[in-house]
Amino acid sequence: MALKIWLDGSLVDEGEAKVSVFDHGLLYGDGVFEGIRFYSGRVFRLHEHVERLFASSKAIMLELPWSREEVIAATLETIRANALQEGYVRLLVTRGVGSLGLSPDSCERPSMIIIAADIQLYPQSDYEAGLKVVTCATRRPTHSSLSPQVKSLNYLNNVMAKVEAARGGGREGLMLNEQGYVAECTGDNIFIVKKGLVSTPPVSDGGLDGITRGVIFELGSELGVTIRERTMTRFDIMTADECFLTGTAAEVIPAVELDHRPIGDGTPGPLTGRFIEAYRSLVRNSGTPIGGA
Ligand code: PXG
Numbered sequence: 001m002a003l004k005i006w007l008d009g010s011l012v013d014e015g016e017a018k019v020s021v022f023d024h025g026l027l028y029g030d031g032v033f034e035g036i037r038f039y040s041g042r043v044f045r046l047h048e049h050v051e052r053l054f055a056s057s058k059a060i061m062l063e064l065p066w067s068r069e070e071v072i073a074a075t076l077e078t079i080r081a082n083a084l085q086e087g088y089v090r091l092l093v094t095r096g097v098g099s100l101g102l103s104p105d106s107c108e109r110p111s112m113i114i115i116a117a118d119i120q121l122y123p124q125s126d127y128e129a130g131l132k133v134v135t136c137a138t139r140r141p142t143h144s145s146l147s148p149q150v151k152s153l154n155y156l157n158n159v160m161a162k163v164e165a166a167r168g169g170g171r172e173g174l175m176l177n178e179q180g181y182v183a184e185c186t187g188d189n190i191f192i193v194k195k196g197l198v199s200t201p202p203v204s205d206g207g208l209d210g211i212t213r214g215v216i217f218e219l220g221s222e223l224g225v226t227i228r229e230r231t232m233t234r235f236d237i238m239t240a241d242e243c244f245l246t247g248t249a250a251e252v253i254p255a256v257e258l259d260h261r262p263i264g265d266g267t268p269g270p271l272t273g274r275f276i277e278a279y280r281s282l283v284r285n286s287g288t289p290i291g292g293a
Contacts, residue, residue, distance in 0.1 A: 004081040006074050006114035011081050017113070024107050025094025029154030031110075032056035034091045035248050036075070037119070041085045042287030044248075046072060048211050053091060056150045062095060062110055071112070072288075078114040079290050088119035088249065094153065121187075121249040126171060127276070130256030130268045131245065133185065134170030135234060136161035140183035140206040148183070148206050162186040172245060174234070174258065177206035182232045188247035189213040190255070192232070192240035192263075193271045199236075202229040212246040212279075219278045225271065234258060242269025244276075252279045 005017035025031035034053045037044050050071050057064055066074070075089055092113045098106035122131070138161040141148050158175075165173025165186065174190070177183045184190055184207030191200045191213075198220060203209045220227040230236075237243055241264045243255040252275050254268030 003115065003117060004078065006078040006081075006112070008111055009074075011078065019094065019111060019113070020097045022097045022099065023094050023111060024096065024098050024104060025092070025111070025153050027098075027100070028095075028102060029152060029156075030060070030062075030104060030107075031092060031094035031153040032060065032062065033093070033151055033153060036089045036091070037087070037248050037251075037283070038079060038084070038089065038116075038290065039086055039283045039287065041290050043075070043079070043089070043290065044283050044287045045211050045215070046075065046288040048214075049091075049248075050075075052151065052209075052211070053093065056152065057093060059147055059150045060152065062093065062104075064093060064110060064112070066112065074112070074114055076288070076290055079116045082116045084116055084118070085290070087117055089114060089116045092153065119249060122171070122253060127253055128268070130254035130266075131171040132169060132257040133172050133174050133237075133243075133245075133255045133259075134165045134168035135259055136164040136173040136175055136186070138164060138175070140175040140177050142178050142206065143204075149203070149209055151208070158186045169260075172250075172255065174237070175206075176234075180233070181205050182234065182237065183207045184210075185245055185247075188245035188250050188253070190237070191216060191227075191244050191246065192237055193242035193244075193269060194236075194240045196225075196271075198225055198227040198271070199230040199232065200227065201232055205231055210246060210248075212248055212251065215279065215282065216246055216252070216275060219275060219282065223274055223278060225274075237263065240264065242272050244268075244272040251283070252276045 096107040189210040
């Protein structure tokens with residue numbers, strides 16, 4: 001069945017959901033996005049995602065002609081229109097239609113697109129066996145460039161890194177910052193476990209301030225596990241007891257190898273398993289109801 005796409009205030013069939021070739025989102029990657037999950041009829045961390053969308057927009061001086069409440073209502077409406085209970089919702093805001101030339105001044109009005117669909121990023125077997133991770137040549141951009149906190153429509157750094165990881169035999173790619181310290185993976189944040197202590201790089205090392213990452217801190221308190229932010233190198237990951245990645249799409253997934261060195265004994269670790277279980281339970285038991293009849 002054709003999906004219903006929310007496009008600038010109307011729900012249209014996916015075949016009719018089109019943007020102009022003069023949209024600056026297409027011409028220059030000028031825009032921002034969010035990826036959100038919903039489970040059992042409830043949207044997980046919807047308000048946090050919408051807040052991050054507004055933060056990304058603010059950073060690129062893109063003023064949304066919709067309020068937070070309107071964006072939330074449109075997101076829920078799109079999910080309902082597709083009669084989905086479980087899935088992924090992608091919000092995109094583009095600078096809108098303008099003339100050729102970098103300046104956004106020619107763009108009169110931003111466009112918003114909301115797509116709700118099914119998703120499975122990794123097969124179940126990857127959650128059981130764990131992912132092999134390969135370090136990418138492409139680095140995470142620095143804060144002196146466009147902030148790596150902006151979820152912009154130009155994800156080419158991450159796309160290239162993902163390709164490099166796949167070519168190198170990895171299911172996910174590790175991205176370092178300009179100094180060679182670990183930032184994150186191409187679409188996930190990274191955590192390690194060593195001697196019972198959980199750590200993750202501080203966001204200032206270049207990783208996205210992931211919403212799932214934040215949830216791990218909350219779950220850590222509930223599980224009585226200490227989590228520290230610590231600058232780390234590839235060596236720290238290779239010599240860790242356990243490693244796991246977090247992201248809206250991937251959820252919590254074990255990583256068992258870095259650059260062809262097994263992490264721990266090369267199988268998903270017990271603490272990782274506890275976080276996976278706690279995360280799955282939380283997503284099924286919280287969130288904003290999709291609503292409707
Ligand atoms: N790092 C980067 C670079 C991301 O883009 C995450 C980490 C995880 O953040 P959250 O807030 O989701 O815990 C992301 C998230 C997609 C897609 O296709 C988007 C992301 C990841 C994977 C796929 O929409 N973004």
